[in-house]
Amino acid sequence: MVLVAFLVTIGLLPSTHGLDDATPRAAEPHRAASLRVAIVGDSLSAGRSRFLGNGLDDESWMRYAEGDGIEYVGGWAKAGATPSEMAEAVRPVGPVDILVVLAGTNAVRTGRSLAQEASSYERIVSVIKPKRVLISSIPPYRWHAAAALLYNEDLRHLTLAHGWSWVDPWVVARDGDDWAPGFSTDGTHPAGPEQYAVLGHAMRTIVLETRGLPSAVV
Numbered sequence: 001m002v003l004v005a006f007l008v009t010i011g012l013l014p015s016t017h018g019l020d021d022a023t024p025r026a027a028e029p030h031r032a033a034s035l036r037v038a039i040v041g042d043s044l045s046a047g048r049s050r051f052l053g054n055g056l057d058d059e060s061w062m063r064y065a066e067g068d069g070i071e072y073v074g075g076w077a078k079a080g081a082t083p084s085e086m087a088e089a090v091r092p093v094g095p096v097d098i099l100v101v102l103a104g105t106n107a108v109r110t111g112r113s114l115a116q117e118a119s120s121y122e123r124i125v126s127v128i129k130p131k132r133v134l135i136s137s138i139p140p141y142r143w144h145a146a147a148a149l150l151y152n153e154d155l156r157h158l159t160l161a162h163g164w165s166w167v168d169p170w171v172v173a174r175d176g177d178d179w180a181p182g183f184s185t186d187g188t189h190p191a192g193p194e195q196y197a198v199l200g201h202a203m204r205t206i207v208l209e210t211r212g213l214p215s216a217v218v
Helices: 002-009 061-065 083-089 105-109 114-128 142-161 193-209
Strands: 035-041 070-077 098-102 132-136 165-167
Touching (some): 035 061, 061 070, 061 193, 070 083, 070 193, 083 114, 098 114, 098 193, 105 114, 114 142, 132 142, 132 193, 142 165
Parallel strands (some): 035 070, 035 098, 132 165
């Protein structure tokens, strides 16, 4: 025992003093759970395959938004779909923190007003049952520019009336009522993966900023 005490004293053996000490230690930093995010939309969310059910690809904005705080949990998006078609097709996907709805361009394309589609947004939310709803503006629509602007304005009013959150991820993509130079080649969609990545990063920032906000869905 004398030898052990001597070795501890000169540092050749570790001291056991304090191993059972009840003194509190600093806790490990708490890492918040990832937000579970579902999306509902049309070709702007469906990806290169034109159907979200085929998985995320390089023209799916969620591919660039997920990870490190955001968990993609599913949803429904198909090229050409109107909000009413989305409402008919969408199914529950389990617990959802954030629902992102990017829908309305095809309503404008087919001459439908927000008044005709309003109940579809309500039905989508009622099926997914998220803690928070983000309704996105639709992007510029070169072939029906004025109608797209009107639809956006009406959609914003609907969003606020329901206590949902209105978001605009298209700021960098918009130049007045048209697309910013180089962002779209067809006047309806982002030009390619690089532009979808910009949209995805904008959506990511928006979604993460909702963390900690009180739920607006009851």
